[in-house]
Amino acid sequence: MxxxxxxxxxxxxxxxxxxxxxxxxxxxxxxxxxxxxxxLDRPMAVLDVGCGTGSLTRLIADRMPPGKGRTLGIDAAEKMIEVARRKAGSRRVTFEAALAEELPCASGSFDRVVSTFFFHHLDENLKKRAVDEIHRVLRPGGRAVILDVDVPYNLFGSLCAHAGYVLFRQPEIMENIQGKLRSVFAASRFAGRWSLVSRHSGYITLFELVRDSQETKSGDIA
Ligand SMILES: C[S@@+](CC[C@H](N)C(=O)[O-])C[C@H]1O[C@@H](n2cnc3c(N)ncnc32)[C@H](O)[C@@H]1O
Incomplete structure (x- = not known):
């Protein structure tokens, strides 16, 4: 794609x-x-953005009440989606090759959106577009949980994050190290409704972003 x-x-x-x-x-x-x-205390619609081979997506499907809920994983790499489909077995989970910046999903159609180790694969402009799309597909009051490389908070974390940048030669990783993901959240429609939940290994952060429950599905204020 x-x-x-x-x-x-x-x-x-x-x-x-x-x-x-x-x-x-x-x-x-x-x-x-x-x-x-x-x-996941009740049946929900959950979207995993940049799902890769679908390990997290499968875990979500396994936690859903049996026979209920909807779990979708999307990734731009068709080969990743092939592996994800093969590993899904008989679970109630769907995988689609699709772009985070153009999600093939109706507005307001998900209760939860997740993404892990995905945003450091996007440059700043694409980060903005993907965050806009996540906002659009969440229902009002819905929540996104995002885990990614972030501003390091100790020497070990700084070494790991910079080693990743040098190893993969990915400027997008440096953007996360410099706090660009946070600035994208702050300037998005999630402004004032995002927070750091937990930090790990000195350079990984779990963020939570909530869509305003007063908005309509199309984004107007009710
Ligand atoms: C490091 S992997 C993370 C996979 C998985 N979320 C995990 O935690 O293991 C990042 C994924 O983002 C995908 N990706 C990169 N750009 C994308 C885009 N614009 N839209 C959707 N997926 C994309 C890559 O193909 C890759 O599978």
Missing amino acids: RTTGVTLDHAAALYDWLAPLMTLGLESRLHRHVVDRLN
Whole structure:
């Protein structure tokens, strides 16, 4: 698919081996933490943006009350989506090749949106467009939970984040290190409704963003 985001078709076959290494073994724990924050206490519609091979998406589907709710994972890399579909088994989960900046979803159609280790694959302009889209597809009062590389808060975190930047030569990672993801949230329609929930490994932050419950689905104030 055509996007200026850093897509991972070339890494699809190896991604599930590499991801735990790149997160220093924390990947599954962080994914479980994200799912806990979703409060899936009733059937919900949940969208996973930049889902990769779908490990988090499957975890969400497994936490949904049996036979109820809706879980969709999207990724711009078609090969990632192929792996995600293969691994889904008989779960009630759908995977689609799609762009975060042009989500193929109706406005206000999701109770929750998640994304993990995705925003450091987008430049600032694309970060803005993806955040706008997440806002649009959330229902009024709906919540997004976003985990990503962020401003390091200790030496260890700073070393890890900068090592990632040097290793992958991704300017988008440096933007996150410099706090650009936060500025994008602050300038978006989530302004005043986003917060840092928890911080991990010195450079990873879990953010929560809530869509104003007074808005209508199309974004007007009710
Ligand atoms: C590091 S992976 C994260 C995968 C998964 N969320 C996880 O936690 O393991 C980032 C993903 O973002 C996808 N991506 C990059 N640009 C995108 C875009 N514009 N729209 C949707 N997905 C995109 C890549 O193909 C890749 O699979």
